[in-house]
Amino acid sequence: MRKRDRLIIEALEQFRALSRDQVAAMFYGHLKCPVTNANFALKRLRDRGYIEANTNMQPYVYFPKPSRIKQDGQKVAHFLKIADFYLQLEKAGGNIKFVHIEPQYMDNKLRPDMCVHWRGKVWFVEIQNSHYTHKVMNEKLKRYQTFYDSGEWKELPFAKKFPFVWIVADHKYKIEVDGFRVFQSKSVDDFLQQIEPVKPKEIKIVVG
Numbered sequence: 001m002r003k004r005d006r007l008i009i010e011a012l013e014q015f016r017a018l019s020r021d022q023v024a025a026m027f028y029g030h031l032k033c034p035v036t037n038a039n040f041a042l043k044r045l046r047d048r049g050y051i052e053a054n055t056n057m058q059p060y061v062y063f064p065k066p067s068r069i070k071q072d073g074q075k076v077a078h079f080l081k082i083a084d085f086y087l088q089l090e091k092a093g094g095n096i097k098f099v100h101i102e103p104q105y106m107d108n109k110l111r112p113d114m115c116v117h118w119r120g121k122v123w124f125v126e127i128q129n130s131h132y133t134h135k136v137m138n139e140k141l142k143r144y145q146t147f148y149d150s151g152e153w154k155e156l157p158f159a160k161k162f163p164f165v166w167i168v169a170d171h172k173y174k175i176e177v178d179g180f181r182v183f184q185s186k187s188v189d190d191f192l193q194q195i196e197p198v199k200p201k202e203i204k205i206v207v208g
Helices: 003-015 020-028 034-048 075-092 136-149 188-195
Strands: 053-056 063-065 094-103 112-120 123-129 164-168 182-185
Touching: 003 020, 003 034, 003 063, 003 075, 020 034, 020 063, 020 075, 034 053, 075 094, 075 112, 075 123, 075 188, 112 188, 123 182, 136 164, 182 188
Parallel strands: 123 164, 164 182
Antiparallel strands: 053 063, 094 112, 112 123
């Protein structure tokens, strides 16, 4: 098996599901025809029985074999959105040291959508695929507060300090936590604009 084929299978196992276009962006974005190359690789892997596909979706959505989720279930859209966020991080630049999808903490009481080491920091990311009420979000944040207060996070191999919490949603929430920081944005680009505002171009005034 080719090395890139193996990496595609590993990515499908990690992200649970990826669309053809997401595979193209992850593995063939540097080539002239990324979609064509992705199509060839995915067809080869599917024909050989290494992966599965939902052909009712356009573009096709691919899964590891056996799949960990229902191929026509509601979770598919959520995992595709997580993969989109990961691709946004890659596009924004900055080293991604590791990424864990839906890691489990506190005996599975706390389960971020993603834990990622990006630009030298560790982030717990909550990615909304639908609108949460303030009550639901407050309950999520209370679990983060409990995890922080417990000190259990200090046992994590990557945590010199408590990771930042990043809520990715179209809606802003009132945040009430103590001891750690929570960021909110609609996307990675939106987040970067908040912390790195674009400087206006200098306007040269010519006096004649």
